[in-house]
Amino acid sequence: MKHRIMSRSVGALVAGALAWAIAQPAAAADAPAVSYPKGYRHWTHVKSMVIQPGHGLYEAFGGIHHLYANAGALRGYQRGRFPDGAVIVFDLLEAKSADNTIQEGARKVLGVMVKDTRRYAATGGWGYEGFKGDSQTERAVGKNAASACFGCHDGQKAQDYVFSKMR
Amino acid sequence: MKHRIMSRSVGALVAGALAWAIAQPAAAADAPAVSYPKGYRHWTHVKSMVIQPGHGLYEAFGGIHHLYANAGALRGYQRGRFPDGAVIVFDLLEAKSADNTIQEGARKVLGVMVKDTRRYAATGGWGYEGFKGDSQTERAVGKNAASACFGCHDGQKAQDYVFSKMR
Numbered sequence: 001m002k003h004r005i006m007s008r009s010v011g012a013l014v015a016g017a018l019a020w021a022i023a024q025p026a027a028a029a030d031a032p033a034v035s036y037p038k039g040y041r042h043w044t045h046v047k048s049m050v051i052q053p054g055h056g057l058y059e060a061f062g063g064i065h066h067l068y069a070n071a072g073a074l075r076g077y078q079r080g081r082f083p084d085g086a087v088i089v090f091d092l093l094e095a096k097s098a099d100n101t102i103q104e105g106a107r108k109v110l111g112v113m114v115k116d117t118r119r120y121a122a123t124g125g126w127g128y129e130g131f132k133g134d135s136q137t138e139r140a141v142g143k144n145a146a147s148a149c150f151g152c153h154d155g156q157k158a159q160d161y162v163f164s165k166m167r
Numbered sequence: 168m169k170h171r172i173m174s175r176s177v178g179a180l181v182a183g184a185l186a187w188a189i190a191q192p193a194a195a196a197d198a199p200a201v202s203y204p205k206g207y208r209h210w211t212h213v214k215s216m217v218i219q220p221g222h223g224l225y226e227a228f229g230g231i232h233h234l235y236a237n238a239g240a241l242r243g244y245q246r247g248r249f250p251d252g253a254v255i256v257f258d259l260l261e262a263k264s265a266d267n268t269i270q271e272g273a274r275k276v277l278g279v280m281v282k283d284t285r286r287y288a289a290t291g292g293w294g295y296e297g298f299k300g301d302s303q304t305e306r307a308v309g310k311n312a313a314s315a316c317f318g319c320h321d322g323q324k325a326q327d328y329v330f331s332k333m334r
Contacts, residue, residue, distance in 0.1 A: 045208070104334060
C-alpha cells in the first residue's frame with residue numbers, strides 16, 4: 001500500500017481506506033506472511049510446463065515450471081477441495097534452448113500457495129507469495145496477493161482456486 | 168540368448184558359450200528382471216529436460232522427461248556413488264507444443280535403473296529396464312540392457328554410470 005498511499009491526498013486516503021476496509025473480509029488487511037516452503041524439493045512433483053515467448057503470460061511466467069504438492073495438497077488434488085495446511089509450490093526456472101533441447105536454467109521465482117481458510121479468507125482461503133530467484137526472504141508478492149495472484153486464481157473457484165491438476 | 172542359440176550349430180554353440188562364460192562376470196547371463204518402480208511419482212524429482220526433433224536421441228528419447236530418485240539414489244547423487252537399492256526413474260512423456268507452450272502428453276516409456284552391484288555386475292552394477300507407455304509389465308529392454316542401455320551409460324563410469332545430476 002505504501003506507494004499508493006504516498007501519491008494520494010490525505011482526504012482521498014481516508015475515504016479510500018474506509019471504503020476498502022468495509023469492502024474486504026476482516027482477515028485481508030493483516031493476512032500473515034506466507035512462509036518459505038522448506039523441503040519442497042522432496043514433495044510430490046505434480047506436473048510441468050514450458051511457457052515460451054509469445055505467450056500472454058511469458059513476462060510473468062516464461063520458462064519451465066514444475067509444481068510440487070505437500071501431503072495436504074496431494075489430498076486436495078485427489079478430492080477437489082484442499083484442506084488447511086495444503087501447500088502448492090510453483091518452481092519457475094529459465095528454459096535454456098540449445099542443440100534441440102530445452103534445459104533448466106536459473107530459478108526465476110518460487111511461487112507458493114498455502115491453504116488457511118481463516119487467515120486468507122479474503123483470497124479464497126489461500127495465501128500467496130513469490131520468492132525471488134533462490135532467495136528465501138526476498139518477496140515478490142507481499143501485500144499484493146489480491147491483485148497479483150488472486151485476480152487470476154479467482155476464476156478457478158470451481159477447482160478451489162487451483163489451476164493445476166495432478167498428472 | 169534363445170534366438171542366437173537357435174541359429175548356430177551345436178559345435179559353435181558350445182565353443183561360443185564357453186568363451187562367453189569365461190569373458191563375462193558370473194551374474195550377467197541370468198541378471199534378474201528389474202521390477203516396476205511402484206510409488207516413484209512420490210519420489211524426489213531430480214531434474215527435467217525437453218529433447219526436440221533434430222536431436223540425435225530424438226527417436227529414442229524425444230519428448231519431455233523427468234528423473235526421479237528414491238532415497239538411496241538421492242544419497243548417490245549427493246555422494247557420487249550409488250548404494251545398492253538405489254533406483255532412478257526416467258519418465259518420458261510426449262511434449263505437445265501449442266500456443267507458445269510445451270505441455271506434457273502421453274507417457275512414451277518409463278526407464279528404470281536399479282543398483283545391485285552383485286546381480287548386475289556385467290552392466291556396471293546397474294540393472295536397466297523400460298516399461299512401455301503406462302504398462303507395468305510390457306518391457307522395452309529385457310535381456311538387451313548391455314547394448315540398449317549400458318553401451319551409453321558405460322561412458323559415465325566416473326559418475327557411477329549416471330548421466331543426470333541433482334538440480
